[in-house]
Amino acid sequence: MNLCSLRSSSRGNSAVAFTDKTKILVDCGISGKTALCCLADINISPEEIDAIVVTHEHIDHIRGVGVLCRKFNIPVYASEGTWYAMEREIGVIPRECIRVFSDVYFDIGDIEVRPFDIPHDAAEPCGYAFFSQSGSAAVATDMGCIDDGVINALRGCDTVLLEANHDINMLAMGNYPQSLKNRIRGRKGHLANDDAGKVAAELVKHGTKNILLGHLSMENNYPPLAYNTVKNALESENIYMGRDVILDVARRDEISQCRDCLTV
Numbered sequence: 414m415n416l417c418s419l420r421s422s423s424r425g426n427s428a429v430a431f432t433d434k435t436k437i438l439v440d441c442g443i444s445g446k447t448a449l450c451c452l453a454d455i456n457i458s459p460e461e462i463d464a465i466v467v468t469h470e471h472i473d474h475i476r477g478v479g480v481l482c483r484k485f486n487i488p489v490y491a492s493e494g495t496w497y498a499m500e501r502e503i504g505v506i507p508r509e510c511i512r513v514f515s516d517v518y519f520d521i522g523d524i525e526v527r528p529f530d531i532p533h534d535a536a537e538p539c540g541y542a543f544f545s546q547s548g549s550a551a552v553a554t555d556m557g558c559i560d561d562g563v564i565n566a567l568r569g570c571d572t573v574l575l576e577a578n579h580d581i582n583m584l585a586m587g588n589y590p591q592s593l594k595n596r597i598r599g600r601k602g603h604l605a606n607d608d609a610g611k612v613a614a615e616l617v618k619h620g621t622k623n624i625l626l627g628h629l630s631m632e633n634n635y636p637p638l639a640y641n642t643v644k645n646a647l648e649s650e651n652i653y654m655g656r657d658v659i660l661d662v663a664r665r666d667e668i669s670q671c672r673d674c675l676t677v
């Protein structure tokens with residue numbers, strides 16, 4: 414089981430979970446063209462994508478969903494609440510591509526998909542854990558706090574894309590209006606670096622081997638700051654990089670920095 418983040422930041426998120434047989438795109442909050450460039454970088458063609466699973470209706474998660482679905486006839490999976498909330502934004506989806514799930518688990522190819530509730534200010538948001546014979550992975554971003562349901566869903570996953578949205582001091586000192594600061598810090602907002610560190614330690618203690626930090630704020634975080642905050646939290650629990658866990662930060666480049674996209 415592989416998990417690769419194409420791009421991840423407060424401005425656009427997309428990742429792909431895949432085995433040799435099955436490729437699942439998790440969100441497409443970047444443009445369709447950028448997604449194609451990013452997929453080409455990892456040698457995946459859009460025709461190979463078996464499904465797009467959507468976490469929630471915010472634009473940084475759905476920007477390119479409709480385009481990719483219509484162009485390549487890719488089925489789109491989402492919770493009922495997310496479907497109703499995102500329908501107008503993503504445009505017309507062919508009837509045969511609509512997959513509204515209510516089951517706890519479902520299969521796509523040789524991957525078992527397990528959605529789990531996340532505390533976030535959207536209609537019916539969820540994270541996803543993926544299981545195959547070759548291992549497990551999960552995407553867990555856009556969470557104002559971590560509850561037992563999230564921990565249980567992530568526990569034991571080999572690889573986790575985990576939100577480290579902001580540094581609490583940068584957010585407090587930054588230019589955002591107070592109402593937005595309150596929303597981000599709220600229990601249905603976004604996860605701070607400090608909290609990501611605590612969750613990361615819990616996950617490693619239960620077997621997680623790879624943690625990729627994602628959904629970093631473009632205004633209130635820096636990749637080295639997120640990395641070092643989580644690293645310090647892990648080391649305070651005697652968990653060491655390289656020996657016990659591989660820790661990395663997902664790419665959050667602006668779209669204009671994607672070389673191939675400049676020509677389209």
Ligand SMILES: [Zn+2]
Nearest residue numbers: 469471533555
């Ligand atoms: Zn969101």
Ligand SMILES: [Zn+2]
Nearest residue numbers: 423471473555
């Ligand atoms: Zn988001």
